Amino acid sequence: MRRRQEPGSCVDNPTMLETEGSPLLDQSTLLDQSTISAVLTAGMEDGADFAEIFVEDRQSISAMLDDGRVEELASGRDRGAGIRVVTGETTGFAHTADLSVESLTNAARTAAAGARGGAGKASSVSASPQSTASRTLPRILPENVDKADKVALLKAAEDAARSENQAISQVTARYADSRRRIQVANTDGVHSADDQVRTMFSVSTVASGDTGMQTGRESVGHTIGFELFSETDVAELGRNAAQRAITKLAARPAPSGEMTVVIGPGGGGVMFHEACGHGLEADLVAKGASVFAGRVGEKVASELVTLVDDGTMDGEWGHTAIDDEGLTVRRNVLIKDGVLMDYMWDGLRARSEGRKSSGNGRRQSYRHLPMVRMTNTYLLAGDSEPADIVADTESGVYVAHLGGGQVNTATGDFVFGMTEAYLIEDGKITAPLREGNLIGNGPAVLANIDAVGNDFAMGAPGTCGKDGQGVPVGDGVPTLRVHGLTIGGTAT
Amino acid sequence: MPAQVTHLGQGVNVTKPGNEQELLTVAQDLVDAAVGGEQVEVIVSRGESTTVKVHSGEVESLTSAGTAAAGIRVIRDGRLGFASCGTLDPTVLTETLESARDNCRFAEQDDYNGLAEADGVGVVPQDLWSDSVLSMTADHKVSLALDLERQVIGLDSRVSAARTTSYGDGWGQAALASTNGISRVGSEASCSIGTQPLAKQDDETQMGWGSDASRDPDSLDLQKVATEAVERATKLLGATKPSSARVPILLEPRLAVTLLGMVAGMLSAEAVQKGRSPFADRLGEQIGSELLTLVDDPTRSESLGAEEWDGEGLACRSNPLLKAGVLEMFLHDSTTARRAGLRSTGSAVRAVRGLPTPGPQLLVMEPGETLGPEMLSGVSQGLAVESFAGIHSGVNPVSGDFSVGADGVMIRDGELAEPVRELTIASTIQRLLLGVIRVADDFEWLPGGSGACSVLIDDVSVSGS
Numbered sequence: 001m002r003r004r005q006e007p008g009s010c011v012d013n014p015t016m017l018e019t020e021g022s023p024l025l026d027q028s029t030l031l032d033q034s035t036i037s038a039v040l041t042a043g044m045e046d047g048a049d050f051a052e053i054f055v056e057d058r059q060s061i062s063a064m065l066d067d068g069r070v071e072e073l074a075s076g077r078d079r080g081a082g083i084r085v086v087t088g089e090t091t092g093f094a095h096t097a098d099l100s101v102e103s104l105t106n107a108a109r110t111a112a113a114g115a116r117g118g119a120g121k122a123s124s125v126s127a128s129p130q131s132t133a134s135r136t137l138p139r140i141l142p143e144n145v146d147k148a149d150k151v152a153l154l155k156a157a158e159d160a161a162r163s164e165n166q167a168i169s170q171v172t173a174r175y176a177d178s179r180r181r182i183q184v185a186n187t188d189g190v191h192s193a194d195d196q197v198r199t200m201f202s203v204s205t206v207a208s209g210d211t212g213m214q215t216g217r218e219s220v221g222h223t224i225g226f227e228l229f230s231e232t233d234v235a236e237l238g239r240n241a242a243q244r245a246i247t248k249l250a251a252r253p254a255p256s257g258e259m260t261v262v263i264g265p266g267g268g269g270v271m272f273h274e275a276c277g278h279g280l281e282a283d284l285v286a287k288g289a290s291v292f293a294g295r296v297g298e299k300v301a302s303e304l305v306t307l308v309d310d311g312t313m314d315g316e317w318g319h320t321a322i323d324d325e326g327l328t329v330r331r332n333v334l335i336k337d338g339v340l341m342d343y344m345w346d347g348l349r350a351r352s353e354g355r356k357s358s359g360n361g362r363r364q365s366y367r368h369l370p371m372v373r374m375t376n377t378y379l380l381a382g383d384s385e386p387a388d389i390v391a392d393t394e395s396g397v398y399v400a401h402l403g404g405g406q407v408n409t410a411t412g413d414f415v416f417g418m419t420e421a422y423l424i425e426d427g428k429i430t431a432p433l434r435e436g437n438l439i440g441n442g443p444a445v446l447a448n449i450d451a452v453g454n455d456f457a458m459g460a461p462g463t464c465g466k467d468g469q470g471v472p473v474g475d476g477v478p479t480l481r482v483h484g485l486t487i488g489g490t491a492t
Numbered sequence: 493m494p495a496q497v498t499h500l501g502q503g504v505n506v507t508k509p510g511n512e513q514e515l516l517t518v519a520q521d522l523v524d525a526a527v528g529g530e531q532v533e534v535i536v537s538r539g540e541s542t543t544v545k546v547h548s549g550e551v552e553s554l555t556s557a558g559t560a561a562a563g564i565r566v567i568r569d570g571r572l573g574f575a576s577c578g579t580l581d582p583t584v585l586t587e588t589l590e591s592a593r594d595n596c597r598f599a600e601q602d603d604y605n606g607l608a609e610a611d612g613v614g615v616v617p618q619d620l621w622s623d624s625v626l627s628m629t630a631d632h633k634v635s636l637a638l639d640l641e642r643q644v645i646g647l648d649s650r651v652s653a654a655r656t657t658s659y660g661d662g663w664g665q666a667a668l669a670s671t672n673g674i675s676r677v678g679s680e681a682s683c684s685i686g687t688q689p690l691a692k693q694d695d696e697t698q699m700g701w702g703s704d705a706s707r708d709p710d711s712l713d714l715q716k717v718a719t720e721a722v723e724r725a726t727k728l729l730g731a732t733k734p735s736s737a738r739v740p741i742l743l744e745p746r747l748a749v750t751l752l753g754m755v756a757g758m759l760s761a762e763a764v765q766k767g768r769s770p771f772a773d774r775l776g777e778q779i780g781s782e783l784l785t786l787v788d789d790p791t792r793s794e795s796l797g798a799e800e801w802d803g804e805g806l807a808c809r810s811n812p813l814l815k816a817g818v819l820e821m822f823l824h825d826s827t828t829a830r831r832a833g834l835r836s837t838g839s840a841v842r843a844v845r846g847l848p849t850p851g852p853q854l855l856v857m858e859p860g861e862t863l864g865p866e867m868l869s870g871v872s873q874g875l876a877v878e879s880f881a882g883i884h885s886g887v888n889p890v891s892g893d894f895s896v897g898a899d900g901v902m903i904r905d906g907e908l909a910e911p912v913r914e915l916t917i918a919s920t921i922q923r924l925l926l927g928v929i930r931v932a933d934d935f936e937w938l939p940g941g942s943g944a945c946s947v948l949i950d951d952v953s954v955s956g957s
Contacts, residue, residue, distance in 0.1 A: 063598070069599075070598065071572065071599060072572045072595070072847060073596070073599055074847065075592075075595060076578075077578070077591075079579070080579075089550050089551075090552065091553040092556075093553060094557070094558075110556050111556070113630075114556060114630075115554070147595070148598060151598050169767050170767045212892070213768075213770065256953050256955040257736045257956070284655075288692070289697070404885035405882060405885060406881045406884075409699075410690060410698060411696075411697065413881070413897070414881075415896070415897030416882065417886050435893045435895065436916070437882045439916050486955055487916070488886070488895040490919065490953045
């Protein structure tokens with residue numbers, strides 16, 4: 001049977017309870033202190049420098065409407081622990097879905113065997129008391145919401161999209177929520193826990209016309225509960241997704257070649273994620289696989305660029321209270337006024353450099369080793385009036401909405417897709433353009449940003465993939481202008 | 493979608509692979525719990541894998557993974573519910589069945605919903621197992637990875653490191669049972685190696701890659717992987733941005749199948765029936781060059797991607813998609829087939845933890861007649877593509893719009909010339925298919941399982957400065 005990649009990490013699930021004031025989230029630990037101690041001791045018994053246990057209990061639910069019908073409700077349940085043992089430069093890792101002491105200590109010994117060869121010291125370990133990171137609690141746990149209420153949202157979004165225009169020939173709406181409880185303890189004295197609730201909704205449309213078919217998509221996702229829908233009108237999402245497809249029916253082929261590009265607020269955070277975010281991950285830097293290696297303290301971007309990675313942004317898609325190595329997340333300024341301040345770090349990389357982690361150690365699940373990952377990455381607003389930025393652009397492309405992207409961190413070359421874009425002619429936004437990719441080189445593009453607006457918006461929820469692991473990330477930008485991106489269109 | 497070799501495998505503490513019959517019983521017992529009026533399908537899987545990553549002559553990490561999963565589909569009154577879990581714990585499995593049941597109360601009725609029915613098509617037996625993978629010691633795995641890294645670093649003075657070099661292996665077992673009497677079980681094992689060398693020259697760094705996969709660790713071709721990976725890393729050194737032009741592009745077998753995999757995805761009956769395929773009304777018509785013949789055929793034993801049964805437990809079979817460029821068929825699972833009044837083509841693709849949908853399983857191109865070295869002859873200007881970037885954001889499977897980033901080597905007067913990067917390639921899937929002007933005779937089975945040849949496609953927009 002051909003395997004499809006298992007469903008990604010940005011979705012999830014089921015049951016709930018009431019609200020207001022009282023702590024909704026379960027603060028109880030997944031594993032007790034004596035189990036944790038036994039596991040860490042087993043990991044260290046042959047001599048090792050570091051042992052860690054990561055426990056995860058995850059529930060998710062998703063519902064999908066397609067082709068005029070609520071097609072399916074799917075729920076998932078996953079629970080297990082991953083144990084990491086480090087000796088010298090070698091990491092051993094094993095995981096198990098069985099949370100019994102016996103199974104966990106076996107996994108710890110397997111991990112220790114994997115890390116053998118280094119010269120650590122045998123020791124017994126007692127787990128530190130657990131600290132629970134403070135965070136804003138979801139007001140309405142999705143698991144306490146009737147499934148019928150979730151399904152009703154799908155119908156509302158579909159109705160709105162189809163009513164928008166007769167050219168809308170197909171609508172898909174998807175609802176997903178998840179709850180991920182984690183507990184992390186290690187021999188450095190970290191012992192903490194988090195309870196992460198995410199809710200998301202998306203609408204995709206197809207519009208059919210004389211020129212063929214075009215698509216539109218809108219999505220919203222936050223690290224909050226079902227209260228998402230008191231702030232978000234799913235009908236409006238449906239109408240916007242419909243409008244995006246309709247607009248493109250009349251779109252002309254995108255131009256080809258180097259252009260000036262104005263990116264709208266919220267639409268283009270993925271550009272920074274690709275242009276420099278990945279290149280500032282310390283694991284890639286250490287291996288010489290980043291164009292930003294060895295450049296801390298140097299000017300790497302236009303002085304208009306101040307770039308932040310911020311796991312603390314309450315409610316945003318990439319927000320958590322702790323990272324997946326148990327450290328409280330932080331707001332890290334990566335580039336300040338164009339100067340590279342620091343990379344992003346996880347525990348392993350930080351330890352080998354004798355410094356502190358920046359709280360960027362993340363993993364897809366207990367089955368994965370943590371590595372350096374972004375959280376919410378955004379460009380701070382500047383001084384320019386957004387309208388002036390467009391008016392000052394004689395010719396170019398206005399990108400209202402970007403799709404996904406990809407980067408080769410070794411060269412810095414990156415691409416990202418534009419899913420809603422227009423020509424700029426004589427300082428005015430004019431004809432809609434068909435989809436296309438843009439390509440640029442990170443350091444060159446960062447240097448060629450010559451206007452940053454005084455507006456700002458976060459973009460759509462994303463899943464960032466690296467070495468086969470997907471984690472939820474957010475991004476945001478003000479309006480900005482950049483020169484020298486190459487647009488992959490067919491118009492000549 | 494190009495087939496992915498799943499690395500299910502053996503841990504450091506070698507445990508004996510599970511008993512197939514025992515796994516099938518886990519699935520069957522849940523199916524037996526079905527009550528009147530409901531259809532139940534259960535798929536369960538388990539496996540173990542090891543991954544060794546090395547860097548600078550040291551073991552960077554050694555991961556031992558044991559995984560298990562179950563997916564349960566319940567259909568009642570035409571309503572579909574699904575639930576999955578990451579364990580075979582009996583209590584959790586029972587809860588998962590309950591969740592699937594509960595979920596189907598909220599879906600809307602679709603009379604075409606239903607599980608696959610046995611269709612009498614016999615399975616083409618495959619030998620997917622490998623004792624040699626399971627008998628590998630941890631030390632041997634580590635030494636293979638270290639050996640590969642050494643070879644990579646010794647080949648070219650500009651390559652002194654690799655981002656990662658790894659060896660991975662594993663075994664996996666899956667069983668499927670349903671109230672329609674379908675009952676399947678199978679096991680597989682395989683191993684792979686891979687590396688990402690970094691080539692440096694002055695201030696520039698380029699990253700290459702190479703990989704191989706097999707059911708026999710001894711037949712992994714380290715030398716070939718190292719040579720190819722280093723070549724890929726070094727050949728782009730000094731690459732510049734080309735000027736924009738409309739030229740022919742050469743896609744090596746790996747990239748040809750990337751393109752054809754997208755086409756095959758658009759031939760899924762799911763996309764066709766829901767009005768999302770640009771080829772929906774083109775059956776029997778010429779949608780591609782006469783040089784293109786493509787079959788989706790998981791029964792090809794010589795491929796590492798061979799399979800016996802699909803995601804609903806029906807026998808895999810050979811499905812001709814394009815014959816000399818003419819669209820022959822769409823790919824169906826049992827639900828889309830029922831809707832179309834046809835029989836399933838055995839093309840249900842799924843993750844254990846997801847629902848099946850029709851899609852390509854193992855694409856095989858028919859070799860062309862152009863000798864490899866003659867692919868470039870007479871091409872005054874063109875681009876030999878080395879890699880695509882942004883396929884997921886740059887190809888729209890509904891409109892067919894195609895715009896991706898790329899790098900490669902220019903073709904000038906029939907010869908490979910200077911390397912280029914930071915460019916985009918734009919067209920539509922429809923035009924690319926029709927634009928194929930040469931198919932090479934260089935057929936090869938790729939590590940991912942597909943079988944493909946190089947193609948030359950005329951008149952493609954390459955954008956640079």
